[in-house]
Structure formats: structure tokens, C-alpha cells
Amino acid sequence: MNVRTLVSSFRYALEGLAHALATQRNMRIHFIAAFAVIVLCVFVRVSIAEIMSVLFAISLVICLELVNTAVEHVVDHLTKERHPAAKIAKDVAAAAVFIAAANALVEAYLVFYDKFMPIHWRPLNTLLIPPYLGVILVGLLCLIVGISGYALRLRHSKKENVARYEK
Numbered sequence: 001m002n003v004r005t006l007v008s009s010f011r012y013a014l015e016g017l018a019h020a021l022a023t024q025r026n027m028r029i030h031f032i033a034a035f036a037v038i039v040l041c042v043f044v045r046v047s048i049a050e051i052m053s054v055l056f057a058i059s060l061v062i063c064l065e066l067v068n069t070a071v072e073h074v075v076d077h078l079t080k081e082r083h084p085a086a087k088i089a090k091d092v093a094a095a096a097v098f099i100a101a102a103n104a105l106v107e108a109y110l111v112f113y114d115k116f117m118p119i120h121w122r123p124l125n126t127l128l129i130p131p132y133l134g135v136i137l138v139g140l141l142c143l144i145v146g147i148s149g150y151a152l153r154l155r156h157s158k159k160e161n162v163a164r165y166e167k
Contacts (some may be wrong), residue, residue: 020069026097027065034058037108044115054111057104064100068093102142109138 020027037058041051071093075086 016066020066024065024069027062027069030058030061030065030101034062040112044112046111046115050111053107057100057107061097061100061104064093064097068097102138106138 021031037054041054046054072090075089079086
């Protein structure tokens with residue numbers, strides 16, 4: 001591989017990242033959250049294994065947000081009208097980001113739970129739940145949100161089908 005093509009490939013990658021940061025609100029939110037978590041890791045003094053885990057979660061969210069952006073642009077380019085297949089492609093890409101972000105939240109909770117509990121919240125220790133129960137509750141919340149969203153989608157699609165047949 002030529003050095004010039006290697007430099008060009010890095011430049012293209014950075015252009016893609018810059019485009020996503022400039023045009024995608026969620027990407028900017030992910031970067032701000034990632035910066036805050038990394039700063040927190042420095043001040044709280046997490047272990048090397050924990051920082052590696054946090055960095056992997058951050059990278060996963062950002063990578064999937066980039067893939068989501070690419071899918072959205074390709075779908076928008078290929079179809080100018082609304083199409084069920086285009087919606088599914090966009091929804092699935094967004095779901096991948098959602099799952100990675102939920103994973104990152106759970107991971108941050110597990111990494112920082114014991115770091116803050118002994119230092120700042122000792123009087124509240126008996127009122128707060130242990131980390132594994134928190135993970136279970138977050139999982140249940142995600143399940144409830146997912147099922148509710150699916151139910152609303154089914155309800156909406158039934159109304160659309162009824163409206164089509166009434167015409």
C-alpha cells in the first residue's frame with residue numbers, strides 16, 4: 001500500500017466523522033457524553049480493565065451511530081418517497097445504536113456505582129439499590145419501552161390499513 005493512499009484513507013475517514021458530527025445531533029450528544037465519562041474516569045480513578053470496557057462501549061456507540069448515518073444517507077438517496085423497506089432499514093440501524101447506548105449506560109452504572117457510593121452517598125446507601133438490581137430494572141424498562149413501541153406501531157398500521165380500505 002502506498003503512503004499516499006494510506007493518508008487519503010485516513011483523510012476520508014476523518015471527513016466522514018466530521019460530516020457526522022456536523023450533521024447528526026445524536027452524534028454530538030454521544031461525543032459530549034463520551035467526553036464527560038472519560039473525564040469522570042480520570043477523576044474517579046477507574047481500573048485499566050474498567051477504562052478499557054468504557055472505551056469499548058463508547059467506541060461501539062459511535063461506530064454504530066456512524067453506520068446509522070450511512071444507512072440513512074444511502075436510503076434517502078435511493079428512495080425519494082416513503083417506502084416500507086426504507087423505513088425498516090432506518091429503524092433497524094437506529095435500533096442498533098439504541099441497544100449499544102443502553103449497553104453503555106448499564107456499563108457506566110456498573111463501573112461507577114461503587115466509586116460514588118462509598119464517597120458521596122453513604123447516608124443514602126440503604127435507600128439505593130445494588131447494581132445488579134439496577135441492571136435488571138434497566139433491562140425491564142427497555143423491554144417495556146420496546147413492547148410499548150411495537151404495540152403502538154401495530155395500532156398505527158391497523159388504522160392506516162382501515163383508512164386505505166375505506167377509500
